[in-house]
Amino acid sequence: MADSIALAAGAVESAVALGADEAEATLTVVERFSVEARDREVTTLEQSTGRSLTLRVFVDGKKATLATSDLSLDGLRKFARETVEAARHVANDPYAGLPEAQAFPGDGSALEMYAADVRERPNEAKIDDALGLEALARAYDPRIVNSSGSHVVDVVATITFANSKGFHGSYRGTQVTRDSAPIAQDGASKRVAHYGSAARGYASVEAVDSIARTAARRAVDMCGARKPQTTRCPVIFERDIAALVLSDVFSALNAANVAVGNSFLIGKGGHKIGSGLVTIFDDGRLAGGLGSAPFDSEGVPTRRTVVFRDGVLETFLYDTYYGRKLGAASTGNASSGGVGPTNFYLQAGTASLAALVESTARGVLIVDTIGFSTESVTGTYSRGARGFMIENGELSYPIDEFTIAGNLVEMLAGIDAVANDLRFDGSVVSPSFRVAEMTVSGT
Amino acid sequence: MHLDAAAFEKILTHALGAGEYADAFYERRINRSFRLQDGKIHEAGLVVSRGVGIRALSGECTGYAYSDDLSEEALLNAARVAALIARDRAAKVSIIRIVGEPAQAHSVYDAADELSADGQSAKYVELLARADVAARAHDPRVRAVNATLSEESQEVVVATSEGRYVRDRRPLVSLAVQSVAHGAARGTGMFGDGGRTDIGYFTRRSPEEIARESARIACVNTEAIEAPAGEMEVVVGAGSGGVLLHEAVGHGLEGDFNRQGRSLYSGRVGERVASDLVTIFDDGNLAGERGSLAIDDEGTPGQHKVLVENGILRGYMQDRLNAGLMGAESTGSGRRQSFRTPPLPRMCNTYMPDGASTYDEIIASVKKGVFAKSFAGGQVEISKGDFVFMLAEGYLIEDGKLSAPIRGATLIGNGPDVMTRVVMVGNDTRFAGRSYTCGKSGQYVPVGVGMPTVKIASVTVGGSSLG
Numbered sequence: 062m063a064d065s066i067a068l069a070a071g072a073v074e075s076a077v078a079l080g081a082d083e084a085e086a087t088l089t090v091v092e093r094f095s096v097e098a099r100d101r102e103v104t105t106l107e108q109s110t111g112r113s114l115t116l117r118v119f120v121d122g123k124k125a126t127l128a129t130s131d132l133s134l135d136g137l138r139k140f141a142r143e144t145v146e147a148a149r150h151v152a153n154d155p156y157a158g159l160p161e162a163q164a165f166p167g168d169g170s171a172l173e174m175y176a177a178d179v180r181e182r183p184n185e186a187k188i189d190d191a192l193g194l195e196a197l198a199r200a201y202d203p204r205i206v207n208s209s210g211s212h213v214v215d216v217v218a219t220i221t222f223a224n225s226k227g228f229h230g231s232y233r234g235t236q237v238t239r240d241s242a243p244i245a246q247d248g249a250s251k252r253v254a255h256y257g258s259a260a261r262g263y264a265s266v267e268a269v270d271s272i273a274r275t276a277a278r279r280a281v282d283m284c285g286a287r288k289p290q291t292t293r294c295p296v297i298f299e300r301d302i303a304a305l306v307l308s309d310v311f312s313a314l315n316a317a318n319v320a321v322g323n324s325f326l327i328g329k330g331g332h333k334i335g336s337g338l339v340t341i342f343d344d345g346r347l348a349g350g351l352g353s354a355p356f357d358s359e360g361v362p363t364r365r366t367v368v369f370r371d372g373v374l375e376t377f378l379y380d381t382y383y384g385r386k387l388g389a390a391s392t393g394n395a396s397s398g399g400v401g402p403t404n405f406y407l408q409a410g411t412a413s414l415a416a417l418v419e420s421t422a423r424g425v426l427i428v429d430t431i432g433f434s435t436e437s438v439t440g441t442y443s444r445g446a447r448g449f450m451i452e453n454g455e456l457s458y459p460i461d462e463f464t465i466a467g468n469l470v471e472m473l474a475g476i477d478a479v480a481n482d483l484r485f486d487g488s489v490v491s492p493s494f495r496v497a498e499m500t501v502s503g504t
Numbered sequence: 505m506h507l508d509a510a511a512f513e514k515i516l517t518h519a520l521g522a523g524e525y526a527d528a529f530y531e532r533r534i535n536r537s538f539r540l541q542d543g544k545i546h547e548a549g550l551v552v553s554r555g556v557g558i559r560a561l562s563g564e565c566t567g568y569a570y571s572d573d574l575s576e577e578a579l580l581n582a583a584r585v586a587a588l589i590a591r592d593r594a595a596k597v598s599i600i601r602i603v604g605e606p607a608q609a610h611s612v613y614d615a616a617d618e619l620s621a622d623g624q625s626a627k628y629v630e631l632l633a634r635a636d637v638a639a640r641a642h643d644p645r646v647r648a649v650n651a652t653l654s655e656e657s658q659e660v661v662v663a664t665s666e667g668r669y670v671r672d673r674r675p676l677v678s679l680a681v682q683s684v685a686h687g688a689a690r691g692t693g694m695f696g697d698g699g700r701t702d703i704g705y706f707t708r709r710s711p712e713e714i715a716r717e718s719a720r721i722a723c724v725n726t727e728a729i730e731a732p733a734g735e736m737e738v739v740v741g742a743g744s745g746g747v748l749l750h751e752a753v754g755h756g757l758e759g760d761f762n763r764q765g766r767s768l769y770s771g772r773v774g775e776r777v778a779s780d781l782v783t784i785f786d787d788g789n790l791a792g793e794r795g796s797l798a799i800d801d802e803g804t805p806g807q808h809k810v811l812v813e814n815g816i817l818r819g820y821m822q823d824r825l826n827a828g829l830m831g832a833e834s835t836g837s838g839r840r841q842s843f844r845t846p847p848l849p850r851m852c853n854t855y856m857p858d859g860a861s862t863y864d865e866i867i868a869s870v871k872k873g874v875f876a877k878s879f880a881g882g883q884v885e886i887s888k889g890d891f892v893f894m895l896a897e898g899y900l901i902e903d904g905k906l907s908a909p910i911r912g913a914t915l916i917g918n919g920p921d922v923m924t925r926v927v928m929v930g931n932d933t934r935f936a937g938r939s940y941t942c943g944k945s946g947q948y949v950p951v952g953v954g955m956p957t958v959k960i961a962s963v964t965v966g967g968s969s970l971g
Contacts, residue, residue, distance in 0.1 A: 099564075099764065107568040108585050111555075111844060125548035130555055130572040144550050147536070150625040152544035207765055209887070244766060244887055251768060251887035291734040293970065321541055322648040322684040323692070398549075434880045434894035436725075436912040438690040443731070443914040443966045445883075445892035462890050464914050464966025466733065500968040502733035502916075 065090065065221040066229055072116050072137060073223050079145045081118040083159045085224035085359060088114050094184065095214040098191035100199070104210065106188075115397065117359075118144055119158050123151035126398055156385040159359065162226045166362040169355030173348045174234035176262020179215050187213045190239060190269050197273035198243040202281045209242035209253055211273075220354070228360045236351060237266045241273050245280040252286070254279030254429075259486045261349050279428065282449075286459035289450060289503040295424035296465055296499045297417055297451070300482050302427050303491035307407055309435045309442065309469060310341070311489055314368060315400045316383035318437060325440035325470060326374060335372035335473035338410065338494075343368055343378055345393055345403030352404040352488030356393070363393040363403055372473075378402075402488045409492040410479030417478050417495050419454040425501055426451055427465060440469035463503035472496050505576040507556070512663035513602040515558060518580050520665045521587030522595040523562040525824070527668075528583075529801060530556050530661040531843040536624065537654035540632040543640075548625070549654075557843035558582045561825055562590035568846045600667030607670045609798035612789050612806060615675035615702035627703055628653050631679065631711045638712035639683045642719035645726060648684040651715070653677075655703055662803035670803040675702050676794070676950060679711055680939055681718040687726025693718045694880065694896060696939030699792045699952075714937070721878075721897050724909045731898065731913035731967025737873030738915065738963040739866055739901065744878040744936035746953025749784050750854050751882035751891040752919040753777070755944070757811050757819075759826030759837070759849040761886050768889040768919065769817060777817045778923030781859055784812040786821060788836050788852035794938040795852040795952040802838035802847055809835050811854075812923075823849040841947035848944060855954030859929025863957045866928045868904040874965050875899045875906055876915065881940070889919035892966075914966040922960055930957030 069086040076084035090112050097105040114137070116127040125148035127140050194211035215237045223229040240257025256276035258267030298306055313324040326334070345363025347353050356362050359381055367375050379387070380395035394400050418426060430444040443466040449456040467475075475497040483492040505511050512528055519526035535551040555572035556579055567589025569582035632651050639649045656676040663669045678698030685691045695718040697709055740748055753769075761767035769777065778784075788797045788806020797806040802824050810818045822830070823838030826849055838847035867875065877897040884891035892914045899906045933956035942951040 102564055103589070104564055105566045105568065105846070106589050107846075109568075109570045109582065109844070111570070112572055124546075125550070127550045127552070129550075129552035131552050132572070133574075136552070136554070140550060140552055144548070147538075147548035147550060147625055150538070150545060150629050151548050152546070154544070154546070209766055251766070253766070253885060253887040288964075291970065321650050322690075323650075323682075398547075431883045431885060431890070431916075432892040432894055432914045433883065434896075434912060434914070436692065438684060438692050439911065441911045441913075443894075443912065443968070445890065445914055445916040445966070447890075461888070462916055462918055462964065464733075464892075464916050464964060466731075466913065466966050466968040468968070500733050500970065502964055502966045504735055504964075 066223060066231060069221045069223040070229060072114060072141060073225050075138060075141050076116060076118045076145060077225055079142050081120050081145050083119040083225045084116065085159060086114060086116045087358060088221040090219045092217040094187065096188050096191045097210045097212050098195045099208055099210045100195055103188055116141060116144060118148055120145060120148040122153040122155060122157050123148045124157045125151060156382055159224055159226055160361050160381040160391060163228055163360050163362065165228065165230045166355045169232045172346060172353040172355065174232065174261060174353055176235045176264065178263045179217055179235040179237060182263055193269045194239065194241040194273045197270050198241050198277040201274060201277035204245040204281055204284065205243045205277050206246045207244040209244065211241040214238045222360055224360055230356060232355050235261055237263055239266055239269065239272055241276040243277045243280045245284055247284040252280050252283040254283065259351060265349065283447060283459045286461040288462045289460040289501055291502050291504065293498050293500050295421050295495055295497055297421065297424060297426045297495045298493060299426060299428045300491060300493045302430055303494050304487060304489050305430060307405065307491045308489045311402050311405050312437055314377050316377045316379040316387055317400045319377050320383050320386055323437045325438060329374050332374055333372045334374050334470060335369055336476045337371050338476050338479045339369050339372045339473055340408040341369040342366065343403055343405045347404045347485065350404035350485050352402055357395040358397055359395040361391045361393045361395060366392045404485060405489045406483060407479065407491045409481050409483035411481050412478065414480045414482055414493045417480050417493060418451055418456060421451045421454060421495065424451045425449065425460065426456060442467050442469050442472065463501055465499050465501055467499040505574055505579055509602045509604060509669065515579055515583045516663060516665045517599050518583035519558050519560045519586045520599055521560060521590050522593040523560040523587065523590035524597055525561040525665055526559060527662060527664040527802060528556055528558050529843055531658060533656060533658040535654055535656040537652055538628045538632055540636055540651040543636055545629050545632060553842050555843040558586045559846055560586040560589050562593055564829060565589050566825065566846055570844050599665045602663050602667060602669050606661050609670060609672040612791055612796045612798045613675050613700045614792035624703065631706050635679065635681050635711040635715035639681060639715040639719040642716045643685065643723045645685040645687050645723050646683050646719045647686050649681065651681040653679045664803065668803045670799055672799050674700060676700055677703055677705055678939060679706060679714055681715045683719045683722035685722035685726050687723065689726055691722045691725025691728065693721025693725060695721060695937055697937040699794045699938040700796050701792045724897060728909040728911045730969040731910040732965055732969050733967045735962050735964050737870050738960045739870060739873065739875045740955065740958045740960065741877035742930060742932045742955055742957045743934050744953065745955035745958060746855055746936055747879040747882045747893050749856055749955060750851060750953050751884040751893060752922055753784055753812060754851045754854045755884050756886045756889060756919055757821055759820050759822040759830065762820050763826045763830050767886045772817050773819060775817055776815050777920045778812055778815040779926045780815040781929045782812055782815050782923055782926050784854065784856055785809060786811055786851050786854045790853050793853045793935060793952040794950045797836065797852060800836045800838045801840045802834065804834045804836040804838060806852060807836045821849050821851060823847050839949050841949060845947050848947065850944060850949055851942060851951050853952030855935065856933060856956060858931045858933045858956055861928045861930050863930055863932055866930055866957050866959050867901060867906065869928065869959065870901040870904060873901045875901050890916060891919060892916045910967065916964045916966060922963060925961040926958055927961050928959035932956050
C-alpha cells in the first residue's frame with residue numbers, strides 16, 4: 062500500500078516538476094481470476110494481476126490525461142513529459158482544474174466493499190462452481206443440450222489516489238460474478254438464455270443452483286417463440302432489462318452530455334418528467350453496492366443524490382469540471398475522466414413481478430433486448446426484443462424477433478407500476494416496471 | 505527481461521508444460537488523441553498499453569495469464585499460471601526453438617514507419633479546428649460539434665511453441681465528428697473516417713468532408729418523423745449497410761461458435777444460406793482498411809476469405825484453437841483487444857462485391873418501404889440468429905421515390921431469413937467510413953464493413969408509428 066501511494070504521489074510530483082500547475086494520479090491494481098466451463102470441461106482458466114496508472118495534468122487551465130500500463134520509472138517519466146507537452150496544445154479553459162481541497166473521507170470500510178472470502182475461497186472451489194453451473198443447467202431439462210459457457214469471475218481491486226493539493230487515499234473492493242448461458246434445442250432452432258449474479262463476495266452472490274435453474278428455465282421457456290403482431294400495448298420490462306433502460310436515463314442526466322447538447326433532459330430541471338412512481342437515486346454510499354466508493358475518481362467524497370423525486374427531475378449528475386461549467390457542485394460522480402454512475406437505481410415498489418403481469422390484461426413482458434442505440438437528443442428509443450405475450454393477466458406464449466419503440470420522455474411519464482424485485486448486482490439497477498403503452502413491431 | 509528469442513523460448517517452455525501449444529504475445533500500443541468541444545480543443549489523451557499475454561492450449565482448454573511487469577520473475581510466473589490448464593496431463597510435445605530476430609510481416613498498411621510525437625500535436629489540433637469550422641459553416645442549424653482525432657501505433661511480437669516468431673507494427677487513425685443541429689426538432693449526425701494509415705490520410709480525405717457529412721446527417725435528422733412499425737421492403741444503403749453482413753452472417757461464421765455447435769450456421773458449409781445474389785468476403789489484406797492485418801494476433805498472415813458464394817456457405821473464420829479442433833487451417837482471424845485477453849476468431853473487413861442493379865433501379869422498385877441509408881451499429885444473437893441494425897440516417901420510400909427522413913430505429917431480422925430475401929444487389933459497392941468497432945466477449949477490435957445498395961423483400965422496422 063505504501064508503495065502504491067509512493068507511485069501515485071511520485072507521478073503527481075514528476076508532472077508538477079515537468080511544468081504542470083496541478084496533477085492527480087490513480088493507480089489501479091486488479092487481481093482477476095476467471096474460469097469458464099462448458100459441459101464437463103474447464104475451457105478457460107485465467108489469472109493475472111494488472112496495474113495501470115492514470116495521470117491527469119493541468120497546465121495553465123489546459124488538461125491532458127495519460128493512462129498507462131508501463132509503470133517503469135523510465136516509462137512513467139517519458140510519458141508524463143509527453144502528456145504535459147500535449148496539454149500545451151489544448152485550449153485554456155477557466156473551469157479546468159482539480160476540485161477544491163478535500164479531507165480524506167476514510168477508506169470506506171463502512172461501505173462494505175471488501176469481502177475477505179474472495180481471496181480465501183480456494184480456486185478449486187471456484188472451478189467447481191463453474192462446472193456446477195454447467196451440470197445443473199444441463200440437468201434442468203433434456204432440451205438443454207449445449208451452452209455458451211458458465212463463468213465464475215472474481216476481482217480484488219485496490220485503488221490509490223493522490224493529487225497535488227496533498228490529498229491521498231486508498232481503498233479496496235471485491236466483486237464476484239457467476240453466470241450461465243445454456244442453449245435449448247427447439248426443433249431446428251436454438252434458444253440461448255443468460256442469467257447471472259454479481260456481488261461483493263461469495264456470501265452475498267446468488268447460489269449456483271438458483272442461477273443455473275433460472276438460466277435454464279429462461280432458455281426452455283423461449284422454445285416455440287413466435288413473432289408477435291405489430292400493435293401498441295403495455296410493456297413490462299423485467300429487472301435486468303429495466304436496468305438497461307435506466308442506463309439510457311443516466312446518459313441523459315450525465316452533465317458531460319448535457320453540456321454538449323446531447324440530452325433529451327436539457328432544460329427540464331425542476332420539471333415533472335416521470336410519473337409519480339419515478340424516484341431515482343444515485344447512491345455512492347450504499348453498503349455493499351457494486352458502485353460504492355469512499356471518493357470518486359478525482360477524490361471528491363461520494364454521496365447519496367436524489368435525481369428524480371416523485372417524477373420531478375431534481376438534478377443532473379456532475380464531476381467537478383462540468384459542475385463548474387453548468388453552475389453546480391460536483392455530485393461525486395467523476396469516473397475515469399468523465400461522469401459515471403455510482404449505484405444508480407429506481408426506487409422499488411411493493412408488488413411482485415407476477416402481480417404486475419396479473420394486472421395487465423393485454424401486453425408484453427420483455428426479458429431480453431438487443432441493440433444499443435438511443436437517440437439521446439430526442440430520447441427516441443428502439444430495441445430488438447424477446448419475451449412473452451400477456452393475455453388476460455397471464456403469460457400466454459413466448460415471442461421473439463420483434464422490436465419495442467417509444468420515447469424515453471413518454472416512457473418515464475408512462476411508468477404505471479414498479480415491482481419489488483430490485484437487487485444491487487450492478488452500478489445501474491432497477492426493479493421490473495411497466496410502461497403504459499409502447500409500440501411493438503413484429504409482423 | 506529483455507524480450508529476445510532466448511527470453512521468449514524460456515517463457516514458452518514454462519507455459520507449454522504438458523500442453524500441446526503455447527504462445528506469447530508482446531504488445532506496445534501508444535494511442536494519442538485530442539478532443540474538440542465547444543469550438544475549442546478540450547483535452548488531450550495518451551494511452552500506453554504494454555505487456556505480454558501468455559497462453560497454453562490443451563485440447564479444448566485454454567490457460568491464460570498476462571503481465572504488464574516485464575521482469576523475468578513476473579513473466580515466468582504468468583507462464584506457469586497459463587501452464588496450469590494442462591497440469592493433469594502427460595507431456596506430448598516439446599518446444600521448437602525460437603531463434604534470430606522476429607520476421608517482419610509484409611505490410612498491408614499505408615503509413616510511415618514510426619509514429620513520432622514530435623510536432624504531431626499541432627497537426628492534430630489543426631485538423632480538429634478545420635472539422636469544427638466546416639461543420640458549423642455547413643448549415644446555421646448546427647449548434648454543437650464534438651470531434652475526436654486519434655492516432656495509434658501497435659507494435660506486436662508473437663512467439664509460439666511451434667517456432668513461429670514474427671512481428672508487426674500496425675497504425676490506426678480515426679477522425680470522428682458528431683454534430684447536433686436545432687431545427688423543427690434536434691438532430692444528431694455522427695460520421696468518422698480513418699483506417700490503418702497515418703495522419704497523412706487526412707490530406708487526401710479532408711477533415712472538412714468528414715465534418716460536413718456529420719453536419720448534413722444532423723440537419724436531415726432535425727426534420728425526421730417517427731419511423732414506421734411493421735414488416736416492409738427495406739433498401740440498405742451502400743457502405744455502412746455492411747453492418748448487415750457483419751451481424752446477419754459474419755458472427756455466425758466465426759470458428760468458435762461453429763466448433764461448439766452454438767451457431768445457426770454450424771455444420772452447414774455447402775448449404776444455401778442466402779439468395780443466389782449474395783456473395784460475402786472477409787479480407788485482412790485490403791490496403792489501409794480499418795480491419796486489415798498483415799498478421800493476426802497469433803502470427804498467421806491476413807487472408808481473403810470467401811464466406812458465402814452465390815448464396816452457398818463456403819467456410820468459417822478460424823483462429824488457431826478452433827481450426828486445430830475442427831481439422832481446418834487458421835484463416836488469419838485470431839484477434840484480441842490487447843495483451844490482457846486471449847485471441848478469438850474475429851472478422852477483419854467484411855463486404856459484398858458488386859451486383860448488377862443500379863441504385864436508381866433499386867429505389868424505383870419500392871412501392872412503400874424504408875431506405876436505410878446508414879447505420880450506427882448492430883448486434884446479433886448467434887444461436888437463433890436474430891440480429892438488429894440501428895439506423896443513423898433513413899428515409900421513407902413512397903412510389904419509388906425517397907420521401908421524409910425517419911428517426912433512429914432498430915431493424916430486426918433473422919440471419920438466413922433476411923439473406924434469403926435479398927432480391928436486388930447494386931453495382932455500387934464501397935466501404936463505410938472507417939469508424940466501426942466490433943465487440944465480442946467484452947473484447948473490442950477495429951473492423952471494416954462494405955456493401956453495395958441492396959434490397960430486402962421484407963424486414964421488421966422498429967419505429968413507433970403505426971400510421
